[in-house]
Amino acid sequence: MDGEKFNWKGRLGPMELLVSGATFTPSTITTIMAKDLTINSGESVIDVGCGSGILSIIAAKLGAGSVIGIDQSPDVVDVGNYNAEKLGVADRIRFYQGDLFSPIPEDLKVDVIIGDVSGIPDTLANYTGWFPSGKGGGTRGCELPIRMLTDAAAHLKSGGRIYLPTGTLQDENKILEAARSMYRNVDMLAERKIPFPNEFAESDVARELIESGTISIASRGTRYLWIGRAWLISEPY
Ligand SMILES: C[S@@+](CC[C@H](N)C(=O)[O-])C[C@H]1O[C@@H](n2cnc3c(N)ncnc32)[C@H](O)[C@@H]1O
Incomplete structure (x- = not known):
């Protein structure tokens, strides 16, 4: 398969992954999500927004009985299958291309949704x-993310849980407000300051988003930082 190799150094790494021109390259948020992911033996998982399949692969390696990876990327099935095969977990993961949960049956329910x-x-x-x-x-x-949280409830088994990343580079308060209106438990698992390159932080695009109250960035000396967070969400109302 064509693409570039990416060396994953986060949880259960090192692992060599293929990313194509259409595939998201794992980020600091991916590392945070992977670190705090708990998968009990045999659990069923949906990884929506799976990109290269890295979190699906980690879920399988942690003991998931079955994993469904979904992404809108046009070649997610080829890239995901390639990575899962190389890393020895293809027997438990199926990849689908499409919007959010649309590729899977409406009544399919799982123990864990990774909603990145x-x-x-x-x-x-x-x-x-x-x-x-x-x-x-x-x-x-x-x-x-709010549309994902809205649709996720129908795919959670009773007692199931969602792992969600948020951050100050988005309207995080709106996501958390929506999450709390839909789910009884919304608990923070991790929080991390992440450098934001000066060229982006000082751009007109960022300035407009800051002025409209959409994003927030802190400055420390000559550097800029944003905050990424991971959340554990359960019990839809
Ligand atoms: C932040 S990336 C995370 C990818 C992967 N989980 C990781 O950590 O490397 C978000 C992913 O969501 C996918 N995505 C965006 N919109 C989507 C949609 N409507 N339905 C499914 N996936 C979507 C993108 O293609 C991208 O791969």
Whole structure:
């Protein structure tokens, strides 16, 4: 398969992954999500916004009985299968291409949903080039994660849980407000300050998003930082 090799150094690493031109390259948020992921033996998992399949692969290696990885990337099935085969877990993972949960049956329910869909404002995604599609999670970066949380409830078994990343590079408060209106338990698992390159922090795109109250960035000396967080969510109302 064509693509570039990426050396994953986070949990259970090192692992060599293939990422294509259309595949999201694992980030600091991926590392945070992987670190705090708990998978009990035999649990069923949906990894929505799976990118290269890294979190699906980690879930399988942690003992998941079955994992479904979904992404809108056009070649997610080829890239995901390639990585899962290379890393010895292809027997327990199936990859699908499509929007959120649309590729799977409406009544399919799992123990764990990893909900790491794109979640920075579209203008910032386009400017940074962090997302191969050039698209983020909506105008304020909260629209797609909120849609994911809304649809996820129908795919959770009783007692099931969702792992969600958020951060100050999106309208995080709106996501958390929506999460708390839909789920009884919304608990923070981890929080980390992450450097934000000066060229992005000082751009007109970032300034407009800060002025509109969509994102927030802290400055420390000549450096800029944003905060990434991981959440554990359960018990839909
Ligand atoms: C922040 S990346 C995370 C990828 C992967 N979980 C990782 O950590 O490397 C978000 C992913 O969501 C995918 N995505 C964006 N919109 C989507 C949608 N509507 N349905 C499914 N996946 C989507 C993107 O293609 C991207 O791979």
